[in-house]
Amino acid sequence: MDARTDTVVSPQPPRLRRLVRAGIWLAAARGVVSVLVVGALVVPLACIGWPMLAIFAAITVGLNLGLWAGRDTGLASLAGAVLMPVVGLIMVLGTDVQTFGPGSGAIAVDEIRHFPHTARFRFTDARVATEFTGLADARRINGASASGVWRVAPIVSSTWTPSEPVTAWAVAFVSGYGPVDFRTPRSWVQSYRAAVRFAGTPFSPAHKAIDHALARYDLRVAPGAPLLFWVEDPRGVIADERAFLAWVTFGGAMTWLFFLIGEALLVPKSAPPDMQRAQA
Numbered sequence: 001m002d003a004r005t006d007t008v009v010s011p012q013p014p015r016l017r018r019l020v021r022a023g024i025w026l027a028a029a030r031g032v033v034s035v036l037v038v039g040a041l042v043v044p045l046a047c048i049g050w051p052m053l054a055i056f057a058a059i060t061v062g063l064n065l066g067l068w069a070g071r072d073t074g075l076a077s078l079a080g081a082v083l084m085p086v087v088g089l090i091m092v093l094g095t096d097v098q099t100f101g102p103g104s105g106a107i108a109v110d111e112i113r114h115f116p117h118t119a120r121f122r123f124t125d126a127r128v129a130t131e132f133t134g135l136a137d138a139r140r141i142n143g144a145s146a147s148g149v150w151r152v153a154p155i156v157s158s159t160w161t162p163s164e165p166v167t168a169w170a171v172a173f174v175s176g177y178g179p180v181d182f183r184t185p186r187s188w189v190q191s192y193r194a195a196v197r198f199a200g201t202p203f204s205p206a207h208k209a210i211d212h213a214l215a216r217y218d219l220r221v222a223p224g225a226p227l228l229f230w231v232e233d234p235r236g237v238i239a240d241e242r243a244f245l246a247w248v249t250f251g252g253a254m255t256w257l258f259f260l261i262g263e264a265l266l267v268p269k270s271a272p273p274d275m276q277r278a279q280a
Helices: 014-020 022-047 051-069 074-094 109-114 185-189 206-217 234-266 273-279
Strands: 103-107 120-123 134-139 145-156 169-174 194-197 227-230
Touching: 022 051, 022 074, 022 234, 051 074, 074 234, 103 109, 120 234, 134 206, 145 185, 145 206, 145 227, 169 185, 169 206, 185 227, 194 234
Parallel strands: 103 120, 169 227
Antiparallel strands: 120 194, 134 145, 145 169, 194 227
16 A cells, blocks of 8 residues: 555635625725825815814715725625715814914014915914904804803914004813814914914814904904914924824724725625526
């Protein structure tokens, strides 16, 4: 008798075998691309002051991209149609700082009108005139009062008088949950002489606070006066905001990948039509 050694190869578990199919990796690639496209579209719209258009783009474009990413199965289509708009909406609603644009260098406050697209500002002589603060209550989408107050105050030079127009505004938000970094008026008492441009978020009544300040103190405002966050390090603030957007993008992509893996492992696959006919 010839002695033969048989090599026994244990079969790959059926469920794990699903993870090596080309379809799941194509769906993963489509989902990652969809998250990147949604972010690349809605963030610039939010930063340039078109938040409602950014919301519209997040919903419509995100919905179509989500359906495209999950076109292999009905469950994946549903998940993509929910995930991609949610990622876009988080970016829009969480973006209140212009995250791209040049810096102004050291300028006088009155020269700010010459920098309409600048994201970071340095001033040679500036302070926040807190004695002329305007207030407005935060509002929810349905019109009910929310916990929080928006505040604005003029950013002026040391020689400014109330008879001169306001060329820039400092904006801040006070909520019932304590201080939130540079967004609170606690930074106004600091002699930072630097600011980053505020990107108006949907449903934020910052401009209503300006109207209250103008009416209460009989002030004048220069055309196109921007709203700014009063900060110590503009570059650091913008870097942190970019990091936030990067984490949202990463979270959206990883959520999509985890969903695909879970669907492949847990959802039973029906047999192909040819196999079903053969079994019949």
